[in-house]
Amino acid sequence: MLHTLSVKQMSEKLHAGEITSVELTQHYLDRIAQFDPELNAYVTVTPELALQMAREADERLQNGTAGQLTGIPIAHKDIFCTDGVKTSCSSKMLDNFIAPYDAHVVTLLKKAGMPILGKTNMDEFAMGSSSESSYYGPTKNPWDLNAVPGGSSGGAAAVIAANLAPMATGTDTGGSIRQPASFCGITGIKPTYGTVSRFGIIAYASSFDQAGPMSRSAEESAWMLNAMSEFDQRDSTCLEQERADFAAELNNSLEGLKVGVPAEYFGEGLDPEVEKVIKDAIAEIEKLGATTVPVSLPNKDLAVPSYYVLAPAEASSNLSRYDGVRFGHRCEQPKDLEDLYKRSRAEGFGAEVKRRIMVGAYALSAGYYDAYYLKAQRLRRMVHDDFTNAFEQCDVIMGPVAPTPAFNIGEKTDDPTSMYLADLYTIPVNLGGFPGMSIPAGFANGRPVGLHVVGPHFSEAKLLNIGHQFQQVTDWHKQMPEQYS
C-alpha cells in the first residue's frame, strides 16, 4: 500500500522509477474521495493542480533535476495563500477569496516539486484548539470520530493520521501545530519565530504566527523544514541568517543530553494517563543516554492570560482589513457605508472571531492600554525569561503538549476558557518565540498523546535529532488508525 510507506521510501521508489508521482498523487486523491466526506479534513481538493504538478515532478525525476521531496504530495492549511485556489482560512468572510499569489512557503514547496492535493480545514482564522470553529464544520479525529483532531491545524494533522496526505503545512500561534499533532499521533514542529516567512500567510497574531511542517516522523519534518525556510525580505520579521540544515544532526547520539523537567508541567489538571505516557517517554530518552534535571517555569500560569490579551489585540488590528470593501464577504444591499461595514463583518465572522476582536479592541482602547496590553507584554517577558533561565541548566525541556488527549466534539464549545486551557503548555513557548515539537509517545484512553520537546532559539536541529532518535527505538509514529491503514 503506497500510503503506508514513509516519505523516505516513497522518495526512493520515485527516484528508482518504481512508481511515478502521478500514481502516488492519484492514490491520495482516490483516498481523499473515499474518506474525506466523513472526516471533513479538506476544505478544497485540487485534483487538476495536483496531477499537473505531479506530471512536472515526474519530468524532473526523469531528467535528474529532482530533489528529496520532488513528487511527494502535500496538503496546505487553508491559511496559506495559494495562487488561483480558494484560500478561506475556514471563514465565511473569505469563502469567495481566490488568492492571487502564493505564500512564500507555498512557493518554496512548489519549487521542491511537491504536488498540492488541496487545502486543509482549520479553526476560523486559526482561532481555536479543536477545528470546530470552521465555517465548513468540524474535522473529525481519525483515531476516534467522536473526538476533535485539535486545532487550529486540525485538518492538517487529520489528513496525515488518516493517510490522506503524507505531509502537510501548519501554523502555530499558540499551539496550533503541536496540539493537533499530539491529538492525532503525528509529528509537528513549530520553529523559532522568524525561521519561516509569514508572507502570504493570513495574519492572525503577527508577533506569534509561525509556520512549520507536519508529518509522521521527525526525519520527514526535518526535510520539509529545510525546504520551507529561507530568508524572505517580504516578511520583516523573517531572520536573515545562513540557511541551516535541519537534518544535519538527526543521527547524533543523545549521550549526555540534559533534559529539563519542569515541575509546573506535571501539576494540577494533567490527566494521569497522559502523565504516565510522558514519564515513560522521558525514561526511554534517558535510556538513550540523556539525563534529567528538575527545572522551574514559575510564571507558567501567566502565559495563557497574557496570550489572550496580546493575540486578540493583534487579531483585532489584523482583521480590520475585512470590511466588505476590498475583498471578502460583502452584505447584500447596504444602506450606507457604515451599514456595509457593520453587516459585512457581522455576517462574515463566526462567534469566536468576534469574541477575540472585541476583547482585543477593548484591550487596546484608550485608557485601558496600560492596564491590559502593556501589562500583558510585561508578563510575556517574564515567561520568556523563565525559559532562558531554565536553559542555563538543561539543553531542552520535556513535558506534555496538552493536559488531556483529544476531547470529544462539542465538549468545550460552550466554554471558551476551558478551550483556551488546552494550550496551557504550548502557549508559553510562543510567548518566548522558542521552537517546540510534538512527537507521538503513546496513547491515553485509546487516543494519541504527544511528547513536547522545547529548546532554546535555533535549536530545531537538536529537537529533530531527539525526535529521530526516539523514533528509532519506538514505533508510536508508525501506528495508524485501523480503518485508514
Ligand SMILES: NC(=O)C[C@H](N)C(=O)O
Ligand atoms: N492559533 C493557535 O495557535 C491556536 C490557539 N489555540 C489560539 O486559538 O490562538
